[in-house]
Amino acid sequence: MTRQLQRIFVLALALAIVGGNAASGLAAQAADEVADGQWFHNYLHTTEAHRTTDGTGVLVAVLDTGVAHHPDIDASMVPGFDITGVGSPDGRTDTDGHGTSMAGLIAANGRVHGIAPGAKVMSVRVQESGEGGLTGRGSLEAGIRWAVEHHASVISISLGGEFTITVRNALVMAAEADVVVVAAAGNTPEAGQVEYPASQPGVIAVGGVDRNGNHSKISVNGKELVIAAPSDDISSTYLAGKWGHGSGTSNSTAIVAGAAALIRSKYPDMSATEVIHRLTATATDKGPKGRDDQYGYGVINLVAALTANVPPLTPSAAPSAAAPSTPPTTNAEAPADKPLNLGILLAGLAGLLVLVALIAGAVVIAGRRS
Structure with a gap:
């Protein structure tokens, strides 16, 4: 996959090397861009959603390029792991900035804010760079397994690459462990298909929308798309304690992972399958009625996902639907009574x-x- 954040501008607010009015003007511009890139909070009504829950008690694993130290997210981080073996063992090395941005969208609480600021984030560094898809040192399969074994209840994957049976098996393991897995659909619409692992059944494949809630021009379409979320012109945490600004379905994925954390916090006994059902059942329908290849089941609706009365996907067996005391049998098991000859x-x-x-x-x- 190409870089999920298609463009990044480092927004340093401390411009000590620039003097006078020029420094003040640049600082004000940078400050405005950071604030402006947080538009998705108003769009999603996160302040209202946080009156219900802020994600407390939920652990989210970010499988990415690592998460650098940053004042906006350090309080939300717990020790993770570096699968590449070339950074800090706890996953807190990031030389790319991509993983740091994703962690901020999930749980930052400072100049920028995440969707679930009360959640904890565990960095699982599965590769060194966000460029070129899943390449180089590291292993997505090993990262998924490590996250599951260390009790993540949500896994966020803003990366994509080629299908492998080992990754498939790791995702099956995550599903069996009742983990919600969220992955980016991709930023190459010309490819005409959702990237892997987002295309894996049971994974929430996330597409992007712009500031108006319309399909983002950079977002992949496809039959596997499950839901859409804000992707364009978004600011988040970046390297060296600074902030970055960019677009991509990586952003959408982190936002949906944060939403899943909110649901798991509000409904701690809800299964992963029901969490996904609640997200899709409460999404704001866009495009053709029902599920479509641009928006999936619709654009995420945080408040409705936390408060709406959503019938369960598989209703509990009612007394009238209970199994009979003597279950019916086939002829092979017990031939039916025959009429007297x-x-x-x-x-x-x-x-x-x-x-x-x-x-x-x-x-x-x-x-x-x-």
Whole structure:
């Protein structure tokens, strides 16, 4: 996959090397761009959503390029792991900036804010760079397994690459462990298909929308697309304690991962399948009615996902639907009762009459002889 954040501008607010009014003007411009890039909070009504929950009690694993130290997210981080073996063992090395941005969209709480600021984030560094897809040192499969084994309840994957059976098996393991997995659909619409692992059944494949809630020009379309979320012109945490600004379905993915964390915080006993159902059932429908290849089931609606009365995907068995005390069987197990054969009945009666006649005849003969 090409870089999910298609453009990044480092927004340094401390411009000590620039003097006078020029420094003030540049600082103000940078500050405005950081604030402006947080537009998705108003769009998603996150302040209202946080009146219900802020994601407390949920652990989100970010499988990416690592997460650098940053004042906006350090309080939200717990030790992770570096699969590449070339950075800090706890996953807190990031030389690219991509993973740091994703962590900020999930749980930052400072100059920029995440969707679930009360959640904890665990960095699982599966590769060194966000360029060129899943390449180089590291392993997505190993990262998924490590995250599951270390009790993440949501896994966010803003990367994509080629299908491999090992990654597939790791995703199956995550599903069996009741983990919600969210992945980016991709930023190459010309490819005409959702990238892997977003295309894996059971994974939430996330597409992007712009500031108006319309399909983003950079977002991939496809039959596997599940839901859409803000992707364009978004600011988040970046390297060296600074902030970055960019576009891509990576952003959408981190936002949906944060939403899944909110749901898991509000409904701690809800299964991963039901979390996904709640996200899709409450999404704001866009495009053709129902699911479509641009928006999936619609654009994420945070407040509705947390508060709406959503019937369960598989209703609990009601008393009237309970299994009978003696389950029905097939003919192979226990043949059904057959109607009485009339021919056999008549033959039996005839035999009985003959027997009676013989006995009667014997009695008459015996009487004559006497």
